[in-house]
Amino acid sequence: MDASLEPTGDIERARILLVDDSPQTLTALRAILECSRYDLVCASTGEEALRKVLKQDFACILLDIVLPDINGVELASLLKQRERTEATPIIFLTGADDDVGFLYRAYSAGAVDYLRKPVDAAVLRSKVGVFVELWSKTRQIAWQAQRLAESERRAREAELAMVRRESEQRYRNLAEAIPHVVFTARPDGRIDYVNRGWGELTGTDPDLILTEQVPPGLHPEDAGAFQREWRAALERVEAFQATCRLRAQGGQWRWILCRALPERDDAGNVVAWLGTFTDIDEQRRAHEERARLLAREHEARLQAEEAVKARDEFLGVASHELKTPLTSLQLLIQGFTRRAEREGEGAMPAKQVLDKLRVAERQIGRLGGLVEQLLDVARIRSGKLPLLVEDADLAAIVQDVAQRFEAAGQATSTPILVDCNAPVPGRWDVLRVEQVVTNLISNAVKYGNGRPVHVVCAMVGPEATISVADEGIGIGASDLDRIFERFERAERARNFSGLGLGLYITRQLVMAHGGTIAAHSEEGQGATFTVRLPLVTAEPDDPTEPVDGDAEVPAPQPAPALAAG
Ligand code: ADP
Numbered sequence: 001m002d003a004s005l006e007p008t009g010d011i012e013r014a015r016i017l018l019v020d021d022s023p024q025t026l027t028a029l030r031a032i033l034e035c036s037r038y039d040l041v042c043a044s045t046g047e048e049a050l051r052k053v054l055k056q057d058f059a060c061i062l063l064d065i066v067l068p069d070i071n072g073v074e075l076a077s078l079l080k081q082r083e084r085t086e087a088t089p090i091i092f093l094t095g096a097d098d099d100v101g102f103l104y105r106a107y108s109a110g111a112v113d114y115l116r117k118p119v120d121a122a123v124l125r126s127k128v129g130v131f132v133e134l135w136s137k138t139r140q141i142a143w144q145a146q147r148l149a150e151s152e153r154r155a156r157e158a159e160l161a162m163v164r165r166e167s168e169q170r171y172r173n174l175a176e177a178i179p180h181v182v183f184t185a186r187p188d189g190r191i192d193y194v195n196r197g198w199g200e201l202t203g204t205d206p207d208l209i210l211t212e213q214v215p216p217g218l219h220p221e222d223a224g225a226f227q228r229e230w231r232a233a234l235e236r237v238e239a240f241q242a243t244c245r246l247r248a249q250g251g252q253w254r255w256i257l258c259r260a261l262p263e264r265d266d267a268g269n270v271v272a273w274l275g276t277f278t279d280i281d282e283q284r285r286a287h288e289e290r291a292r293l294l295a296r297e298h299e300a301r302l303q304a305e306e307a308v309k310a311r312d313e314f315l316g317v318a319s320h321e322l323k324t325p326l327t328s329l330q331l332l333i334q335g336f337t338r339r340a341e342r343e344g345e346g347a348m349p350a351k352q353v354l355d356k357l358r359v360a361e362r363q364i365g366r367l368g369g370l371v372e373q374l375l376d377v378a379r380i381r382s383g384k385l386p387l388l389v390e391d392a393d394l395a396a397i398v399q400d401v402a403q404r405f406e407a408a409g410q411a412t413s414t415p416i417l418v419d420c421n422a423p424v425p426g427r428w429d430v431l432r433v434e435q436v437v438t439n440l441i442s443n444a445v446k447y448g449n450g451r452p453v454h455v456v457c458a459m460v461g462p463e464a465t466i467s468v469a470d471e472g473i474g475i476g477a478s479d480l481d482r483i484f485e486r487f488e489r490a491e492r493a494r495n496f497s498g499l500g501l502g503l504y505i506t507r508q509l510v511m512a513h514g515g516t517i518a519a520h521s522e523e524g525q526g527a528t529f530t531v532r533l534p535l536v537t538a539e540p541d542d543p544t545e546p547v548d549g550d551a552e553v554p555a556p557q558p559a560p561a562l563a564a565g
Contacts, residue, residue: 012139014059014132015039019049019075020093021068025117029062032121033128046070050078053085059135060128061090065106065114073102073109080110087138089131093117181277185260187270189213189234201279203249215277219245219253226258237262237270243280255284314487318499321370325363332360373501377486380508387429387512389537394424394433394464398457401437405445413450416441420457424464426535432509433533439502440468440529446496447527448472463515464533471526480519492523513537 016038018029026042033040041056043049046067053061061079065072072092079085092106092114103114113127172195175182181197190211198206202217209215214227222244233240240260245253260275335356339348379385402418409416437455444453448470457466475483479490484507489500510517514534521527 012136013037013039014135015041015056016128016132017041017043017049017052017058017061017063019043019046019062019067019072020064021045021066022064025064025093029119029124032119032124037132038128046072046075049075053079053082053088057084058088060131061088062093062115062128063090063111064093065102066095073105076106076109076111086110089113089134091115091127091131093119183209183260183275183277185213185273185275187234187272189230189273191215192272198277201248201254201277202246215246215258217247219247221245230260233260234273240273240275243284246277248279248281254279254281256280310487314500317487317489318370318374321497321499322367324497325366325370328363329360329367332356332363370499373499373505376505377501380505385508385512387432387537389427389429389539392426392428392430392433394426394428394457394466394533395420395422397430397433398437398455398466401434401441402455404438405441408442408445409453412445412448414445414448415452416445416455417452418455420455422458424457424459426464426533426537428513428533428537432512436506436509436531437466437468439506440466440531443502443529444468444470444472444527446498447493451526459535460532462535464535465530466533467528467530469526469528474523474525475519475521475527476523480521483519484517 014037016033018026018033018040019042020026020029021044023044026044030040030042041052041058043052046069049061049063063072063075067075076090076092079088079090089112090110092103092111094103094114094116106114112131115124115127172193175193175195178195179197181195181201183191183194183198185191190213191209192211194206194209196206198204198209204217214223214230218226226242226244229242230240239262240258242258244256244258246256248254257278257280258275259278260273262270263272263274265271336348339345376385398420399418402416405416408414441453441455449472451471454469455466456469457464459465473492475490476492479488482488483490483500484503486504487500488504489498507517510531510533514537515532517529517531519527519529
């Protein structure tokens with residue numbers, strides 16, 4: 001409020017400026033106007049009058065029209081140009097002989113009245129009294145207007161403060177009611193309010209979070225990143241978002257999403273930050289579980305695709321393998337048929353017939369072997385390969401099998417050297433152990449490049465060992481692991497007949513006896529297969545249990561062509 005307008009008491013003294021170069025006139029004027037209501041100020045030149053007007057406000061100015069330095073009309077014009085003095089009433093004092101034109105100029109310069117010298121005391125008092133009264137009323141009105149404006153402003157401010165308080169309260173109520181954690185922070189990021197959701201989530205006193213920049217209870221692995229990102233958001237004044245783990249009621253970690261936005265005033269300055277903590281633990285864990293399941297499904301799909309590919313390859317190989325002896329048999333039968341049709345040629349000599357029948361027998365044997373392999377795989381997969389354990393001598397079994405290979409060995413000029421002189425007694429399924437030795441020697445002859453095959457069997461501690469070594473094509477390191485799986489064949493074996501099932505069946509049989517099988521080889525350096533069997537085979541608890549280690553892995557679906565066929 002403008003203090004200069006404030007009334008000083010019941011009787012306010014009005015300041016009046018008397019300007020005249022004649023000391024007698026000034027004295028006369030003072031004498032006429034002297035009273036307790038007026039504060040009379042005198043000036044004898046225009047310049048002095050100006051100085052006084054610059055320092056103080058006047059209710060009225062009595063101005064001599066003729067002054068030594070600057071004339072009264074010019075001084076009046078100057079006063080009218082100043083905002084502070086433009087409304088101050090000026091009464092000109094004129095001499096009896098003064099030019100009337102001068103008076104007109106005085107009026108146009110802002111004079112409100114004039115008096116001729118020598119002035120009439122009563123007229124002077126009356127005129128000055130009117131202007132002082134006017135001045136006093138004007139001040140009173142201005143003062144009242146100012147007070148009114150002031151009290152209106154105060155009322156408006158009080159009203160605004162109430163609305164603000166009410167809306168703040170409503171906002172707090174809302175914040176307390178929603179099921180999230182809501183917080184506000186100062187522009188420097190220090191938390192200054194948190195709703196009761198914080199206590200419900202963490203089981204801690206909400207006061208503990210106040211004045212903290214980083215909420216207490218963050219997982220040590222997440223706290224650093226949270227702090228860095230929060231500070232960066234505060235610096236750049238941009239929306240903040242972070243996911244982190246928070247110690248919840250009961251001590252377990254829960255995933256939380258924290259978001260905060262800056263709140264600005266009309267000038268764009270940040271006055272606070274508004275934020276939330278949302279418990280996203282269930283969504284996060286569900287998301288992770290879904291990702292895990294998807295990865296597993298993807299892995300299973302890849303495995304299934306691999307298996308289908310392997311099976312398709314196997315079907316190609318199997319068809320070829322089965323077709324070869326069938327074609328040979330078909331040719332033999334065609335030969336016999338044609339000979340029978342040509343009656344004139346007479347009967348085929350007995351030796352020729354015998355030779356052909358032996359070939360037929362070998363091909364049928366080969367077909368039977370292939371079919372037997374397929375049946376064994378099916379039995380292993382379904383757990384229907386029971387062992388018939390009996391007392392036996394492993395040395396005798398090995399010698400017997402090696403003997404059966406003599407003919408095949410001779411056909412490929414492969415010497416089979418057996419070192420099995422001491423008996424190795426134990427309890428095994430004789431036919432299945434024979435099958436193991438047969439598979440190993442048959443592979444050694446097949447992949448042995450006609451070089452000698454060494455077969456050794458012995459008793460080593462509580463175990464019986466059989467080793468079959470050849471000096472043939474050998475097996476690369478990358479193939480060594482997979483050749484014991486179904487349908488798996490090394491690249492170099494493509495030129496040899498086979499289904500890729502022999503070693504798979506062999507390993508399953510060895511495992512069924514509680515034994516192990518291992519291969520040592522280098523490409524081009526031959527291969528050695530070593531089987532270790534416990535001397536006494538444990539009788540299986542449940543003969544229907546599949547012996548295949550990977551039996552739980554779902555078997556790939558048959559290729560569409562196979563299913564249709
Ligand atoms: P098949 O001989 O019918 O292909 P196997 O299961 O008996 O099937 O053998 C799997 C693969 O192991 C063979 O295809 C071959 O690549 C490799 N293999 C087995 N025995 C030998 C061996 N003595 N020398 C070199 N490679 C062998």
